[in-house]
Amino acid sequence: MQVEIIIVGVIIAFILNKTGHIDLNKLVYDNEMYFRKLKEDDWDFLVRAKYGDGVSSDILFMKRIKQWMLVTVIALMFMIKNLNGIKIVLAIGIGFMVAKLNYFSLKSYYRQHLHEIDSMLPHYLKGLEILIQHYTVPVAMGKSMNDAPEIFKDGLQQLINRINSGDDSIEPYMEFARTYPVRDSMRMMRLLYRLSLGRQERKQEQLMAFSKTISNLQQKARETRYKERLEKMEGKTTQMLITTGIGTMILLLLAVLKMMKM
Secondary structure, X not given: OHHHHHHHHHHHHHHHHHHOOOOHHHHHHHOHHHHHHHOOOOHHHHHHHHHHHHOOHHHHHHHHHHHHHHHHHHHHHHOOXXXXXXXXXXXXXXXXXXXXXXXXXXXXXXXXOHHHHHOHHHHHHHHHHHHHOOXXXXXXXXXOHHHOOHHHHHHHHHHHHHHHOOOXXXXXXXXXXXXXXXXXXXXXXXXXXXXXXXXXXXXXXXXXXXXXXXXXXXXXXXXXXXXXXXXXXXHXXXXXXXXXXXXXXXXXXXXXXXXXXX
């Protein structure tokens, strides 16, 4: 009987939503400012890391909120018999965990592509170094936009716009680092800011220091990547040896048992 109630409830909810008597989208977007407080700090970055700028992190987040609400309602229908406060909280918790799965999925993608994503900023800055030899930092960044990784383009444009509007503080650089929390992003942006402040007569000296630091960061990323590959290969080798050893032991045991029967 409970299953029939749930099916009828889902059908009624679907009809009411389609006819406009219940507008889930309106409910979500009318309370968007409250729901945004639940958004993870690194959600926007993780979306950009996987999808680039072609997908809106805000739209994806609102879809998660709607998913949360729908799963909560369905869970409540399953618990409608003897419904109480504890079951309501449990239903909300189930909906929240289901909605959280999208975040965990993006987090997993980032971990799998960690070194590839983390190496993008040092690689970009290494190329930017050549332009800085001939132009100021903001002009060089503007000229490098076409060659910049897709994930960073919006942030770079905002950084350039803030500098061009007269903000000569370190804050635009730090805002970029907070928006793109890849490895050593804070350190790299501080280096770039200091380079932008350098006097012309010291520019070559500062460029050499900048180049050396970026090269060290790239080398560090390569070493970490090679180390993880080596550990992965060692793990597979160990697994293969264990499997071979177990297989050999089983064959020997079968041979002994066969000889005993004879």
